[in-house]
Amino acid sequence: MTDIAPENMGDGTTVTRLRHHSPERRARTAKRFAAERRFKYLGLSAVLLAAAFLVLLLWTVVGNALPAFTAHYVKVPLDLTTEKLTKENAADFNYRKIVRAGFGGLFPDVKKRREKRSLNKLVSSGAAIAARWEVSDNLDWVGTKAEVLLPLSDTADLYFKDLLGDLSRPESERTISDKEIAWLKELDEQGRIERTWNTIFFSNGASRESEMAGIWGAVVGSFLTLIVTLALSFPVGVAGAIYLEEFAPKNRLTDLIEVNINNLAAVPSIVFGLLGLGIFINGVDFGWFTLGGGSPRSAALTGGMVLALMTLPTMIIASRAAIKSVPPSIREAALGVGASKIQTVFHHVLPLAMPGVLTGSIIGMARALGETAPLLMIGMVAFIVDIPGSLSDPATVLPVQIYMWADFPEIGFQQKTAAATLILLGFLVLMNGLAVVLRSKFERRW
Amino acid sequence: MDTLVDNIIAEASGKEANIKMRCRDVSVFYAEKQALNEVNLDIKPKQVTALIGPSGCGKSTFLRCLNRMNDTIDICRVTGEILLDNEDIYDPSIDVVDLRADVGMVFQKPNPFPKSIYENVAYGPRIHGLARGKAELTQIVEKSLKRAGLWEEVKDRLDEPGTGLSGGQQQRLCIARAIAVSPEVILMDEPCSALDPIATAVVEELIDELRQNYTIVIVTHSMQQAARVSQETAFFHLGNIVETGSTDEIFTNPKDPRTESYITGRIG
Ligand SMILES: Nc1ncnc2c1ncn2[C@@H]1O[C@H](COP(=O)(O)OP(=O)(O)O)[C@@H](O)[C@H]1O
Numbered sequence: 197m198t199d200i201a202p203e204n205m206g207d208g209t210t211v212t213r214l215r216h217h218s219p220e221r222r223a224r225t226a227k228r229f230a231a232e233r234r235f236k237y238l239g240l241s242a243v244l245l246a247a248a249f250l251v252l253l254l255w256t257v258v259g260n261a262l263p264a265f266t267a268h269y270v271k272v273p274l275d276l277t278t279e280k281l282t283k284e285n286a287a288d289f290n291y292r293k294i295v296r297a298g299f300g301g302l303f304p305d306v307k308k309r310r311e312k313r314s315l316n317k318l319v320s321s322g323a324a325i326a327a328r329w330e331v332s333d334n335l336d337w338v339g340t341k342a343e344v345l346l347p348l349s350d351t352a353d354l355y356f357k358d359l360l361g362d363l364s365r366p367e368s369e370r371t372i373s374d375k376e377i378a379w380l381k382e383l384d385e386q387g388r389i390e391r392t393w394n395t396i397f398f399s400n401g402a403s404r405e406s407e408m409a410g411i412w413g414a415v416v417g418s419f420l421t422l423i424v425t426l427a428l429s430f431p432v433g434v435a436g437a438i439y440l441e442e443f444a445p446k447n448r449l450t451d452l453i454e455v456n457i458n459n460l461a462a463v464p465s466i467v468f469g470l471l472g473l474g475i476f477i478n479g480v481d482f483g484w485f486t487l488g489g490g491s492p493r494s495a496a497l498t499g500g501m502v503l504a505l506m507t508l509p510t511m512i513i514a515s516r517a518a519i520k521s522v523p524p525s526i527r528e529a530a531l532g533v534g535a536s537k538i539q540t541v542f543h544h545v546l547p548l549a550m551p552g553v554l555t556g557s558i559i560g561m562a563r564a565l566g567e568t569a570p571l572l573m574i575g576m577v578a579f580i581v582d583i584p585g586s587l588s589d590p591a592t593v594l595p596v597q598i599y600m601w602a603d604f605p606e607i608g609f610q611q612k613t614a615a616a617t618l619i620l621l622g623f624l625v626l627m628n629g630l631a632v633v634l635r636s637k638f639e640r641r642w
Numbered sequence: 643m644d645t646l647v648d649n650i651i652a653e654a655s656g657k658e659a660n661i662k663m664r665c666r667d668v669s670v671f672y673a674e675k676q677a678l679n680e681v682n683l684d685i686k687p688k689q690v691t692a693l694i695g696p697s698g699c700g701k702s703t704f705l706r707c708l709n710r711m712n713d714t715i716d717i718c719r720v721t722g723e724i725l726l727d728n729e730d731i732y733d734p735s736i737d738v739v740d741l742r743a744d745v746g747m748v749f750q751k752p753n754p755f756p757k758s759i760y761e762n763v764a765y766g767p768r769i770h771g772l773a774r775g776k777a778e779l780t781q782i783v784e785k786s787l788k789r790a791g792l793w794e795e796v797k798d799r800l801d802e803p804g805t806g807l808s809g810g811q812q813q814r815l816c817i818a819r820a821i822a823v824s825p826e827v828i829l830m831d832e833p834c835s836a837l838d839p840i841a842t843a844v845v846e847e848l849i850d851e852l853r854q855n856y857t858i859v860i861v862t863h864s865m866q867q868a869a870r871v872s873q874e875t876a877f878f879h880l881g882n883i884v885e886t887g888s889t890d891e892i893f894t895n896p897k898d899p900r901t902e903s904y905i906t907g908r909i910g
Pocket residue numbers: 672677696697698699700701702703704715
């Protein structure tokens with residue numbers, strides 16, 4: 197036991213030394229220390245590598261996304277004196293001609309049809325719609341001449357953001373011509389170009405024109421979908437967890453159910469999409485009757501139901517863990533004063549488990565928010581211009597919107613993709629942060 | 643002499659005036675394993691009955707039969723007969739909720755609810771509907787805390803969490819919580835084993851006072867404690883009751899050699 201060996205110090209005194217100071221021991225100790233050090237450095241480099249990738253990811257996403265949060269507008273004098281335009285029809289009026297005339301008026305020298313056409317391409321094709329929003333917000337402009345901020349086309353916008361690449365290349369290799377550059381420079385010199393917060397991006401639905409495309413439709417779609425998911429999976433998940441943890445007898449059947457719930461949590465999400473397509477949309481035909489079916493395609497309702505299927509196992513597992521972590525002594529205390537089983541669960545166990553249950557739900561919801569594949573299966577990839585107003589309206593969700601935008605070749609859309617990704621990441625960080633806060637705030641009180 | 647005659651008459655008429663709980667041939671099985679073997683014990687009213695014996699001999703198991711806390715353990719099976727005031731507590735017509743209101747329990751480790759002191763005591767009366775209105779409930783809380791000897795220490799902070807009290811105070815809070823539903827019997831499973839000597843003395847004193855109003859059954863591993871607080875003692879050994887009798891008898895003049903060697907500290 198005690199590795200102590202007396203050692204002669206040479207000068208006659210004997211000093212008792214621990215035997216691990218022997219050369220073999222010392223060599224072994226050095227080797228062990230070296231191994232530990234190696235392991236430490238290995239772990240550290242793994243962490244650094246992961247951190248580097250995270251920084252790289254954020255760097256590219258943020259770098260690409262930032263330009264999309266602002267946009268360049270041109271101040272155009274609009275002649276709103278035409279008799280056809282009244283305060284009543286201002287919200288329905290077609291402003292195309294007025295916008296053309298107003299913008300063309302800034303360049304009175306441009307006469308040729310072809311030149312006029314390329315000049316007009318500098319403002320967004322959605323400028324007429326933007327003019328409609330502006331005028332219907334400022335009805336007293338009707339009957340006057342007003343200076344109105346209208347969105348530039350994406351090429352013009354990108355020119356001012358200096359994102360069109362090397363402009364010293366020959367004209368034929370650029371997306372913008374020398375003449376267009378000259379026009380834009382002239383507008384800038386006149387002080388008609390303004391860079392502002394890109395409200396269109398935050399308030400619009402999908403659009404073919406990148407400068408008119410926004411994420412609001414997808415945000416609302418995601419929100420509605422998650423509401424359905426939460427409303428279905430939370431009560432069912434918690435009830436299931438309570439039953440399994442507190443009431444179910446421990447036998448083969450419940451063991452089997454438990455194993456299968458754990459398996460379901462690991463099933464690839466696209467399988468749930470197939471399930472949703474089969475049951476909610478098409479219905480299962482048994483000959484004499486059809487099970488399910490008839491759910492609206494590409495609607496938040498159906499998407500939410502599919503994601504609820506996907507989230508349910510996670511929800512049950514998290515809730516069970518939370519319920520299990522409530523100490524048995526609390527149950528005994530309640531039962532001991534004569535509370536019934538149900539009272540024990542609802543008065544004591546569930547309130548104590550709630551922070552854990554909520555944390556689990558938030559994490560489940562965060563996963564559902566980031567999910568794309570199962571929603572592709574039920575047709576939530578449709579090109580949806582209108583903001584969904586109800587659960588059965590066609591809708592899309594943020595990750596699917598990102599997926600669709602990523603497919604468009606225009607540089608403008610590349611930035612929208614990055615911006616939408618950044619917003620999605622923001623939501624996810626927010627939700628996970630909330631979960632962490634909840635967890636640390638309500639950690640064990642007994 | 644009179645009581646003897648009374649007892650004989652009661653026995654003859656099938657009633658035991660002097661017995662609060664009567665246990666006959668109680669056996670308990672955890673799955674296949676037998677933890678109690680045909681135990682017989684009579685518990686006298688308004689007295690403290692101590693259950694002593696080496697650990698693992700089934701004291702807690704027996705105690706938990708008396709208010710059917712064993713029902714909560716899936717694998718646990720109880721046979722035999724336990725009467726509370728001549729009513730079989732395992733009869734299908736008996737509701738465990740009512741039973742546990744009559745037979746309260748205090749556990750080994752103080753286990754107040756993570757709620758306010760007031761809520762801890764008020765919870766039982768509330769779920770049993772013992773109080774009409776807030777004022778009456780507050781009265782019950784005050785009375786229970788006074789009986790548990792805790793009132794003076796907590797009356798100014800009834801809103802503070804019960805888990806913030808000291809160990810001894812927590813245990814007295816648990817006693818107040820049990821008292822609040824006005825039980826007739828209070829079961830205590832080593833109520834002082836988690837407390838320091840001073841808190842233990844306070845609780846022991848309290849138990850002695852409670853005897854005036856309640857029948858108390860207490861499991862203890864401390865011989866001195868059993869001698870100090872109890873009038874009756876039952877000695878458990880390996881799932882059997884080896885000896886029962888008045889505490890004085892058992893401690894001064896044990897009949898069974900196993901009891902004697904346990905009391906003198908040779909087995910334990
Ligand atoms: N929940 C349980 N499941 C299985 N066996 C148990 C359980 N509780 C107690 N036992 C067993 O029953 C026997 C008696 O235990 P217990 O009544 O706790 O003893 P004591 O309180 O006298 O120390 C022990 O052998 C113990 O292992």
